[in-house]
Amino acid sequence: MPSRRTARIAALTVAAACSAASAVVVTSPAHADTVRVHDIQGTTRISPLAGQQVTDVAGIVTGVRTYGSSRGFWIQDTQADADPATSEGVFVFTGSTPKVAVGDSVTVSGTVTEFVPGGTSSGNQSLTEITRATVTVVSSGNAVPAATVVNARSVPDDYAPAGDTAANGSVNGLTLKPAAYALDYYESLEGMNVQVSDTRVVTATDPFTELWVTVKPRENANRRGGTVYGSYTSQNTGRLQIQSLGAAADFPKANVGDVLKGTTAGPLDYTQFGGYTLVASQLGTLEQGGLERETTRKQSRGELAVATYNVENLDPSDGTFADHAAAIVNNLQSPDIVALEEIQDNNGATNDGTVAADQTVQKLVDAIKAAGGPAYEWRSIDPVNLADGGQPGGNIRQVFLFNPERVSFTDRAGGDATTAAGVTKVRGKAQLTVSPGRIDPANDAWKDSRKPLVGEFSFRGKPVFVIANHFASKGGDQALHSQYQPPTRGSETQRHLQATVVNTFVKEILKNQKSAAVVTLGDINDFEFSDTTKLLEDGGALWSAFKSLPRSERYSYVFQGNAQVLDQILISPSIRWSCDFTYDSVHINSEFNDQISDHDPQVLRFRP
Structure with missing residues (x-):
């Protein structure tokens, strides 16, 4: 992020x-x-x-x-x-x-x-x-001590001991048990010369000239070579960060699924961003795994395709518009509705009071059309300057793109940055008071955070409510390798409040129309098994469609060797129980060293 x-x-x-x-x-x-x-x-x-x-x-x-x-x-x-x-x-x-x-x-x-x-x-x-x-x-000229071999057999399956309750959960004072816990094992090798061999890459090379490998290739593996993070209590112990003592230009540009063949060896360090890190004086040879970007299938005539895509602080000065457009047209197959997150204002991070993003969005819309896609129309609401968090001066917000040849937007005037959208009942059907609108924007849950954008669409004469979200980030949480075990996830507090607000709004729609089709989507910044997701789902109002996929396929983001869920699409009961929907996490970014965003887009197809 x-x-x-x-x-x-x-x-x-x-x-x-x-x-x-x-x-x-x-x-x-x-x-x-x-x-x-x-x-x-x-x-x-x-x-x-x-x-x-x-x-x-x-x-x-x-x-x-x-x-x-x-x-x-x-x-x-x-x-x-x-x-x-x-x-x-x-x-x-x-x-x-x-x-x-x-x-x-x-x-x-x-x-x-x-x-x-x-x-x-x-x-x-x-x-x-x-x-x-x-x-x-x-x-001088002495032989260097032989490197200790780190492999699947030497690294324990349990990740860390429980912290000392008398020391606020810290493990610092506990006697190391390197045969029992992975973090203890790595700590017992701190500063020593270590080596790994024939290790699979599980996080692509990043701009800081580092990557992650696993010494346990079978540990929660997915079919594309990654290691899936499936629960708070089931850590992936084989993950290890690799840096280099050599020139940055010599560091391999690796994707997930590639292999560092042969020996990678050097001192075992501990860093702020990654914990235990092998700082290699000898790097294995990169063997490419041939990973390719995914393409989802095209929606049928009677299917509505709704997507979410975090385009990572997109502003008019970026050089990625053509790439994003090609991804939307070719890899996502031009969804009918696309909820975008992290659209910045017209001058990006320049902090001069600008909040409009019409130039940013129009540049993307034009690029999509030039790539052979539809002439998307769009709806959004400009935020109050500096009120929604993100990069200072960037004023990020969510935006709806929609294909007017396939779906129409129901405009109801009055929505702005501070006006709360409501729900009424008209002729037995739920209806928004403003569209587009924001959900309870004055609520403290949204302090310094993006407010949800809600809109009412019509597909083949049937209304569909879409809520685009970008919940508070995980910034400030203690790392998995923290001295405090289990680590504290302090950022959850705000996301829990945000999930409750959105869930309450969805329940208001369903109270007015039990059969309403509601799609809640975006960068939720939390896992499909998290309490944030459970609060969004509370009372059966929503259900994360990610859970329709096999566990090994549940990821949209790769962080420190863990393939994990941050972006989600949640659906109301009428969509879920129709059993007539398909879900696809389209892996085009998170596993690649040349990614144009750090998030993978998600696509839901269903028949309203």
């Missing part, structure tokens, strides 16, 4: 400056003069020597990072102890380009520090480092 990208760029910029502020300092009664690396790492996530000075810590340099704000190098002790919980590797933070080389035998003196990527408020685990280091090179 854009908010995650923005936060990431800021975090990378200030990482070095925040090192001291993000450090966990623990006073230990013992004083160490000369210690081994495993003494520093200890048997928990926090070093027993945190905050102390250590001298002449011996090790072989296994990797050197000469770029970014976290410059330094890794050392690994050749004299391992017998405890599998204690890592033999550690990162030495220098802040400037290190004057060592891989294979150097060194002694390091400095301060043991626990650095929390993203800061302590992020909930992330900490990375044990030696800082303010004085380094002595004893000899």
Whole structure:
């Protein structure tokens, strides 16, 4: 999501400056003069020597990072102890380009520090480092310690232990059990030289020159090579992020389903955006899996096709209009109604009070026609400036496109950014008071968030109510690899309120017309099994059509190795129980390194 990208760029910029502020300092009664690396790492996530000075810590340099704000190098002790919980590797933070080389035998003196990527408020685990280091090179050209093999057999099936209730759910103070929990296993290898072999890519290469692989190819696999995230209690333990110590230009441009053949090896790091990360000094060779973008089938004459598509902060300056148009025309087969999310105003992120988006939408409509699609008409409501969240100045909103040759829009004047749409009963049928309109826009559920857009359409003389949504993002939630287990999902609170408001509105439609055809769709920013979805479905008012697909096919977004649901189409009982609908998550973006959006569009076809 854009908010995650923005936060990431800021975090990378200030990482070095925040090192001291993000450090966990623990006073230990013992004083160490000369210690081994495993003494520093200890048997928990926090070093027993945190905050102390250590001298002449011996090790072989296994990797050197000469770029970014976290410059330094890794050392690994050749004299391992017998405890599998204690890592033999550690990162030495220098802040400037290190004057060592891989294979150097060194002694390091400095301060043991626990650095929390993203800061302590992020909930992330900490990375044990030696800082303010004085380094002595004893000899050069030494053999690097053999890499520990990470594979399906070595990684436990259980993801993490339950956190210590006396420590607010933190796992920091718990003794590591690397044979029982995946997060403990990875922590026991922190800073060590590790390797994976013949690993399948489960998140495509991103703009930050990283990708994700799985060492468990059978773990919740789907037919396109991904790893599906199916519940909060069934984590995918084989996921591992891959970065490179080499030049960015040499990093493979991989799609989901590709394979890094051979050995990928290097130090195991812990990062803000991804947790445990293999920083590769040796990268496997990319073997392409031949993944192709999907195309849905064309709706029949009597079927209404309704789609949702998050076009990721689209504004007139973007160069993706032709690509989005081709996707809508060719891959989505020109749906009758398309609900778009993240349409920005006419000058994008420029924050000058502009809220109109007519130029943005018209440019897309023109591109669709040029691509051989229909001459879509559109409806939307401009938001109040800076009131709907998203990229500052962008004023994102939802927009309805519709093909006037197949469907008509029922216009009822009076809808604007602050007027609430209502429902009345006319001649035994439900009817909106304004169309297009917004659902309860003054409700606190929509503070700094997109308000739902509702419209009334007519297909072959039959009314269809469509509600386009873009719920609050997951920004700020604790990561799956958080020190707090289970992690807190604080962003749910607002989405739960939003789901309740939308559900209440749908129930009002159904109260006036039990058989009404209602389609609620958009970027729900939550899973099909989440409480957000359950609140949308409350009382049987709606049902997520995603659940009509096999579990292995339920995803619209790929994040940190997990293929997951964020975009949904929910349907009212008259559509669900007619048993005459089809649903398709059309995978054209989320699995590809050259994606034009980070979301896959969804298409529902039914006969009203």
